[in-house]
Amino acid sequence: MTRKTTGIPGLDSMLQNGFPFPSAVLIAGEPGTGKTTLAVQTLFHGAKEGEKGLYITAISEPQWLVQKFLGSFSFYDQEMVEKGMINFIDLGPSIIKNPSDMLDMIKKKIEQCQPERIVIDPITPMTDLLQWRGETREFMHELFAYLKAFNSLAIITSEMSYDDISHSQESYMVDGVIVLSYPEEEKVRRKFLEVLKMRGTKHTTGRQLIDITDDGLAVQAGLR
Template sequence: MPISRIPSGIKGLDSLVEGGFPAPSVILISGTAGSGKTTFAFQFLMEGAKKGEKGLYISTLSERTEWMLRFMSNYEFFDPKYLEDGTIIYEDIGKDLGTLDNMKLIIRINEILAEHVPQRIVIDPINVVNNFVDNYRQFLFELVTLLKNWSAVSILTGEIKEGEKYPEDVGYTADGIISLLMKTEDNVIKRYIQILKMRGTAHSMALHPLDITSNGIEVLKARF
């Protein structure tokens, strides 16, 4: 039986993953600060919204919606009407961190999912939760199981430090891992993307140049 897939919304990426992300699945997008993780996530949500798919963006940072809208509005792919009409829902669980234990936090996320029944989900960033739960790996297992039970395609963003490939605890549970890289070459910072893991998918493992412009993220022809 062929695997159902949905388009990522990232120009040049779907051809590297047999046409799109497996559905359902949980995909980790990892990278250092400024590598484009949140931009990737919103491009993914906007792609679904344009097709009439409900999207859910869960922030763990307690950032005001207005701040996010101000930064994202610089991109041509971003259309605020989808947040205004409820096609994309913005939820903040940052205020719940530190007050809810592992299971209560999972229950809170499940309540959000049940209320909105999204087809595309983003949790940005997931690493922050590690500072507030007793057993992070167990929490991730419960979270990923929950997300898959809703038959959605979910993106978890994970910030890494220089020299790290991806957050291993998150990568262990995820169906796919995509790394956004920034390398200094001839005193110029250049961007790359690499697909490290994608279950059920014959995917490229090459380093592909990445461009971020007013149009958003675009994957260019492989260099290696």
């Protein structure tokens, strides 16, 4: 099986040398658990290896805001952005007016960019927009099928708690699920990463402590 290394210290060895390729992986977690950091760190890692990356967001966090926050991490490389190796795209307010066009807009961006790594961060506002039309399931089904057929590593983040994951539609549709969490235990809040599933590969189970620093996200040494 082909693999793509993640660029997250400690994570590759948990996954037998990286994400299966091609695959769609869901990164689920509550606000501030590190979903964007993990996803974008993986994009920049790929770009260093010569793989084009595409970051797609919609309305919840404008692209310039995301880039401003990410610019403080050591893995953020403005030159990669200027060279077009990493593309940041905000689907913008137009999707509020025409939510049903969302899938076509995403496909168009992917076809224009031809990325090897794709991040959709987060998918939650997109699915929320389609909820009242009853189009969420169809959208996700088509999106994931498209992403898999595109021969890429797709990372989709979702705003979810542990309890939501087991009965969420998206976790059934993807090849892998990673959960980030920060439970309060004995009045201390620590951050964890857990690989819940990864099709076709053995992986470390159980919550692993992580650190987020200026260098990004890392699974704590000693626990790897």
